[in-house]
Amino acid sequence: MHFKNYLICxxxxxxxxxCLTACPAGAIELDATGLxxxxxxxxxxxxxxxxxxxxKAIVSRVKLNC
Incomplete structure (x- = not known):
C-alpha cells in the first residue's frame, strides 16, 4: 500500500x-515566518x-506503507 504526502518547497x-484557500480540509497553516x-x-x-x-512549490512524495 502507498500514499502521497505533499510538501511545500x-x-x-x-x-x-x-493553497490555503484551495485546501478543502483546512490542512494548510502558516508557520511563524508566514510560510x-x-x-x-x-x-x-x-x-x-x-x-x-x-x-510549482508543492510537490508530492509517495511513501510505502508496509
Missing part, C-alpha cells in the same frame, strides 16, 4: 495564500493545493 513559495505548512494528519491527499500553485 520554501525556496519556490511566494506565500500568495492560494504555508501542510498538516499531514488533516490532509485529504486530493492534490488541490498542488494544482493551484503557479510556482
Amino acid at each position: 520554501p525556496e519556490r513559495c511566494l506565500r500568495c495564500g492560494r 504555508p505548512q501542510i498538516q499531514t494528519a488533516k490532509c485529504l491527499r486530493c492534490g488541490a493545493c498542488k494544482r493551484i500553485c503557479k510556482q
Whole structure:
C-alpha cells in the first residue's frame, strides 16, 4: 500500500495564500515566518493545493506503507 504526502518547497513559495484557500480540509497553516505548512494528519491527499500553485512549490512524495 502507498500514499502521497505533499510538501511545500520554501525556496519556490511566494506565500500568495492560494493553497490555503484551495485546501478543502483546512490542512494548510502558516508557520511563524508566514510560510504555508501542510498538516499531514488533516490532509485529504486530493492534490488541490498542488494544482493551484503557479510556482510549482508543492510537490508530492509517495511513501510505502508496509
